[in-house]
Amino acid sequence: MKIELHKLSVRDVISDYQDSAEEGVTSYKGKLNIRPKYQREFVYKPEQRDAVIETIKKGFPLNVMYWMKREDGGYEVLDGQQRTVSIGQYVNGDFSLNDRFFHNLTIEEQNKILDYELFIYFCEGTDKERIDWFTVINTYGEKVNDQEIRNAVYTGPWLSDAKLKFSKTNCVAYLLANDSGQLVSGSPIRQEYLETALSWINNGEVADHMAKHQHDQNADELWNYFQNVIAWVRNTFTNYRKEMANVNWGELYNQYKDSILDPNKLEAEIAELMQDEDVTKKSGIYPYVLTKQERCLSIREFTDKMKREAYERQKGICAKCKKHFEIEEMEADHITPWHEGGKTIPENCQMLCKQDNRTKSGK
Numbered sequence: 001m002k003i004e005l006h007k008l009s010v011r012d013v014i015s016d017y018q019d020s021a022e023e024g025v026t027s028y029k030g031k032l033n034i035r036p037k038y039q040r041e042f043v044y045k046p047e048q049r050d051a052v053i054e055t056i057k058k059g060f061p062l063n064v065m066y067w068m069k070r071e072d073g074g075y076e077v078l079d080g081q082q083r084t085v086s087i088g089q090y091v092n093g094d095f096s097l098n099d100r101f102f103h104n105l106t107i108e109e110q111n112k113i114l115d116y117e118l119f120i121y122f123c124e125g126t127d128k129e130r131i132d133w134f135t136v137i138n139t140y141g142e143k144v145n146d147q148e149i150r151n152a153v154y155t156g157p158w159l160s161d162a163k164l165k166f167s168k169t170n171c172v173a174y175l176l177a178n179d180s181g182q183l184v185s186g187s188p189i190r191q192e193y194l195e196t197a198l199s200w201i202n203n204g205e206v207a208d209h210m211a212k213h214q215h216d217q218n219a220d221e222l223w224n225y226f227q228n229v230i231a232w233v234r235n236t237f238t239n240y241r242k243e244m245a246n247v248n249w250g251e252l253y254n255q256y257k258d259s260i261l262d263p264n265k266l267e268a269e270i271a272e273l274m275q276d277e278d279v280t281k282k283s284g285i286y287p288y289v290l291t292k293q294e295r296c297l298s299i300r301e302f303t304d305k306m307k308r309e310a311y312e313r314q315k316g317i318c319a320k321c322k323k324h325f326e327i328e329e330m331e332a333d334h335i336t337p338w339h340e341g342g343k344t345i346p347e348n349c350q351m352l353c354k355q356d357n358r359t360k361s362g363k
């Protein structure tokens with residue numbers, strides 16, 4: 001891990017400043033990616049923007065910024081995106097301060113801004129070192145999310161192609177996942193579609209997949225996989241419900257893509273569970289009908305009031321071992337289990353000591 005402090009003038013940092021909207025913002029003679037392509041724009045309030053320019057005009061210090069060195073010799077801004085954009089916009093005449101645009105300033109005032117020195121850490125290291133470091137420095141300033149940090153580390157043709165498909169507004173992945181009902185939540189430009197697809201294809205190990213494919217020429221493998229998952233979901237769960245936007249489809253596809261499933265039978269089961277008021281997590285019904293794991297459903301728990309009433313009825317005696325316990329040492333249990341039709345109602349509540357409850361539920 002190598003971290004070097006550099007002092008660069010505003011003149012150098014914003015030379016050839018280019019803001020191409022969704023195509024990104026670059027400067028430093030094209031070598032600096034201030035905001036990468038298809039990455040969300042942070043909304044900086046006018047007073048924050050003005051404060052940056054005031055600070056520079058007065059010659060006061062700005063907080064240090066962080067740039068990451070890319071393999072191709074260029075840089076990505078990890079912290080300082082908004083400040084750099086504010087400076088670039090002001091010098092380009094995009095906004096005025098106290099009714100004076102940059103071009104209204106005297107040459108002397110202009111030079112004072114252009115000669116102002118920014119303190120920038122350049123950082124180089126292994127993938128893991130850079131991710132760890134960015135995560136730590138990312139606790140203040142204009143926060144970037146985990147996927148944006150990974151995108152700054154694993155740059156290359158694979159990432160460019162992946163972002164074109166998964167991170168652009170109305171990208172192909174977004175259109176596919178939303179045609180006939182949304183199946184992926186979040187927003188492409190916040191990198192949530194890319195992150196979801198990566199998590200699906202590699203069972204949650206997002207950075208690992210990016211590291212392995214960083215130098216691939218394109219992201220076709222990820223895109224083909226994503227299309228297969230979506231097609232499988234549409235064929236398997238034929239009646240759309242909005243809860244389907246919050247299901248980990250990759251996990252289910254990876255495990256059940258080769259199983260023979262009956263969509264009509266699944267739909268009948270889902271419709272019934274949707275009406276069960278003890279099923280508190282409706283999106284969990286989709287994994288449940290395949291895995292049969294009751295924890296997917298977050299079955300309603302007995303309230304403290306029901307527990308106290310049952311405890312008093314039993315006079316503190318565990319219904320199984322018949323020994324006496326304090327209420328804190330006991331847990332509520334469904335007398336008739338949920339999967340046998342037992343409801344979360346006072347009449348179906350009994351208190352068991354913790355040990356007996358855990359033995360009974362097989363936890």
Ligand SMILES: [Zn+2]
Pocket residue numbers: 318319320321322323352353356
């Ligand atoms: Zn007991």
